[in-house]
Amino acid sequence: MTRYFATGVAALLASxxxxxxxxxIYNWGNYTSPEVIERFTAETGIxxxxxxxxxxxTALARVRQGGHGxxxxxxxxxxIPTWIAxxxxxxxxxxxVTDRANIAPQWLDVAFDPGREFTxxxxxxxxxxxxxxSVYSGDINTADVIFxxxxxxxxxxNVIPEMSDVMAIAVYHAGGExxxxxxxxxxxxxxxxxxxxxxxxxxxxxxTIEAFGAGDFSAGxxxxxxxxxxxxxxxxxxxGYPATGYPLWMDNAAVLADAQNPENAMRFINFILxxxxxxxxxxxxxxxxxxxxxxxxxxxxxATAPEIVIPEALIAAGRFSTACPQEITDLHTQIWTELLx
Amino acid sequence: xxxxxxxxxxxxxxxxxxxxxxxxxxxxxxxxxxxxNDSISQSQWAGFSMRWYETALNNATVRDVSxxxxxxxxxxAGFATVLATLAALGxxxxxxxxxxxxxxxxxxxxxxxxxxxxxxxxxxxxAFVKVxxxxxxxxxxxxxxxxxxxxxxxxxxxxxxxxxxPNLEIAAADLYAGPVRAFWHITLPLxxxxxxxxxxxxxxTSLDTVVITEFVKSAGQETLPTYMLGQIRRSTTxxxxxxxxxxxxxxxxxxxxxxxxxxxRG
Numbered sequence: 001m002t003r004y005f006a007t008g009v010a011a012l013l014a015s016x017x018x019x020x021x022x023x024x025i026y027n028w029g030n031y032t033s034p035e036v037i038e039r040f041t042a043e044t045g046i047x048x049x050x051x052x053x054x055x056x057x058t059a060l061a062r063v064r065q066g067g068h069g070x071x072x073x074x075x076x077x078x079x080i081p082t083w084i085a086x087x088x089x090x091x092x093x094x095x096x097v098t099d100r101a102n103i104a105p106q107w108l109d110v111a112f113d114p115g116r117e118f119t120x121x122x123x124x125x126x127x128x129x130x131x132x133x134s135v136y137s138g139d140i141n142t143a144d145v146i147f148x149x150x151x152x153x154x155x156x157x158n159v160i161p162e163m164s165d166v167m168a169i170a171v172y173h174a175g176g177e178x179x180x181x182x183x184x185x186x187x188x189x190x191x192x193x194x195x196x197x198x199x200x201x202x203x204x205x206x207x208t209i210e211a212f213g214a215g216d217f218s219a220g221x222x223x224x225x226x227x228x229x230x231x232x233x234x235x236x237x238x239x240g241y242p243a244t245g246y247p248l249w250m251d252n253a254a255v256l257a258d259a260q261n262p263e264n265a266m267r268f269i270n271f272i273l274x275x276x277x278x279x280x281x282x283x284x285x286x287x288x289x290x291x292x293x294x295x296x297x298x299x300x301x302x303a304t305a306p307e308i309v310i311p312e313a314l315i316a317a318g319r320f321s322t323a324c325p326q327e328i329t330d331l332h333t334q335i336w337t338e339l340l341x
Numbered sequence: 342x343x344x345x346x347x348x349x350x351x352x353x354x355x356x357x358x359x360x361x362x363x364x365x366x367x368x369x370x371x372x373x374x375x376x377x378n379d380s381i382s383q384s385q386w387a388g389f390s391m392r393w394y395e396t397a398l399n400n401a402t403v404r405d406v407s408x409x410x411x412x413x414x415x416x417x418a419g420f421a422t423v424l425a426t427l428a429a430l431g432x433x434x435x436x437x438x439x440x441x442x443x444x445x446x447x448x449x450x451x452x453x454x455x456x457x458x459x460x461x462x463x464x465x466x467x468a469f470v471k472v473x474x475x476x477x478x479x480x481x482x483x484x485x486x487x488x489x490x491x492x493x494x495x496x497x498x499x500x501x502x503x504x505x506x507p508n509l510e511i512a513a514a515d516l517y518a519g520p521v522r523a524f525w526h527i528t529l530p531l532x533x534x535x536x537x538x539x540x541x542x543x544x545x546t547s548l549d550t551v552v553i554t555e556f557v558k559s560a561g562q563e564t565l566p567t568y569m570l571g572q573i574r575r576s577t578t579x580x581x582x583x584x585x586x587x588x589x590x591x592x593x594x595x596x597x598x599x600x601x602x603x604x605x606r607g
Contacts, residue, residue: 024560029571049561052571058555065464067471069560210385 026070033284071259096266107290119252121290140240156218172245180324228307376582393583410565417486418543425494464556494539501535541599
């Protein structure tokens with residue numbers, strides 16, 4: 001009996017000993033560079049376990065219930081205010097997270113987490129326009145290549161069927177400041193623009209990287225990462241940032257309020273603030289990371305890629321979308337439904 | 342005799358049947374074909390290659406989650422089969438009793454209730470128990486999968502029991518075999534094909550359960566289906582086609598085994 005007890009205690013001690021050197025990350029699948037994790041373990045002796053989620057909603061639902069056992073979560077920007085408001089995240093510990101200054105200035109004071117009290121950037125991307133420059137040689141930093149296409153692009157356009165992206169670019173193009181604007185004049189212009197543009201579009205499809213590469217489409221509304229992969233197939237393809245405004249998204253790492261290993265989590269947060277490690281995340285996931293100086297460690301093709309390095313003059317035109325109030329979403333859905341008919 | 346009614350002669354039968362078969366199998370055939378593609382493309386053929394199978398089999402995560410899935414399916418289906426056998430005996434080898442239909446319905450609950458409802462219900466309960474006890478091991482997954490697999494194991498066992506000749510058991514009793522002895526020497530051996538079939542069905546069901554696993558899993562408890570689901574946010578490569586094809590092959594082996602076992606009955 002005593003022996004069993006002793007074994008039990010030993011096992012318990014061993015498990016708490018282990019617990020001190022563990023870290024559980026809850027992240028999107030196929031999104032965490034194994035190389036960066038290996039480096040972290042080598043440097044700190046902390047064993048990292050990664051578990052996948054498939055949507056922001058699943059992650060939020062799991063964590064709300066408690067008992068999840070995760071330390072770090074990586075949600076998308078538009079859900080961060082919910083995570084913070086519900087008290088699911090803990091403020092970053094300035095004693096351990098000492099390098100917040102490494103965050104590039106434009107990502108430092110963001111609306112979804114003012115002052116970066118809870119989160120640090122993981123990866124971010126944009127939605128813009130892709131244009132085959134051998135077909136059209138004009139300015140590509142405008143949504144007009146899609147909404148008022150020149151004759152050479154008419155009938156050769158593909159638009160991703162993603163309502164929030166299309167509506168955001170259309171609203172900004174129509175002079176709306178905010179995706180969720182309730183200005184009916186703006187929304188009317190949005191509808192007219194889209195309905196008029198529709199006749200020039202060949203398709204509304206996902207997964208068109210090869211079609212762009214093969215020249216089946218000459219212009220489109222597209223994500224930066226996919227656009228970069230299309231350019232790898234066809235060097236004539238270029239990615240443009242509409243000067244009237246374009247949507248940004250950013251996934252952010254945060255430490256959970258009920259983390260089992262908060263200290264290890266804070267150490268990991270500071271670890272990914274180092275340019276070399278942020279670059280490692282990018283080299284794996286193929287998106288930008290928002291850490292100053294990481295370019296030096298990124299794969300050469302990414303560090304200078306026009307799909308990732310936004311021209312200085314167009315940085316300010318990028319905007320984070322927010323979740324709109326229901327009545328605005330209903331209006332967007334109506335326009336969208338009409339567009340798809 | 343005049344020609345009787347034959348559904349095969351109804352107008353449109355052939356086209357509906359063809360469309361249904363196409364919907365069922367064309368996507369799977371495309372998935373399998375592109376798992377052998379010699380490029381990263383999912384739509385343009387670039388020659389035959391086994392490279393994605395090599396990538397998949399060398400992927401340590403794929404190996405880990407596959408082993409976990411197989412282990413979980415074997416253990417859960419094992420428990421479920423034992424419980425389902427007892428349940429089948431309890432609902433067929435006794436006289437009619439009040440509430441029998443109700444019990445039958447209760448056992449088959451997982452077949453009726455949408456998986457997402459079970460998933461969320463389990464999430465709430467399991468999260469509570471985890472917080473109270475601090476235990477986060479595989480026990481929750483085994484319990485959840487076992488519960489879910491019971492009706493799949495129960496149905497073939499019950500079907501087998503119902504076709505067994507009750508006279509055999511009566512004959513055993515006539516020859517002074519007690520109920521326990523009659524069970525071990527007569528009922529159980531005759532029931533084996535049903536039990537095997539039940540185990541196979543339970544195994545396959547556990548193997549491809551996504552929703553419940555997604556809500557119950559703790560850190561580091563990824564299974565093959567939830568891992569595959571996690572891959573879709575970034576562009577999928579034919580590696581996932583290769584994994585899916587292997588997965589399909591495994592399911593086919595079990596379903597074929599199930600078919601062969603149940604066919605012997607006749």
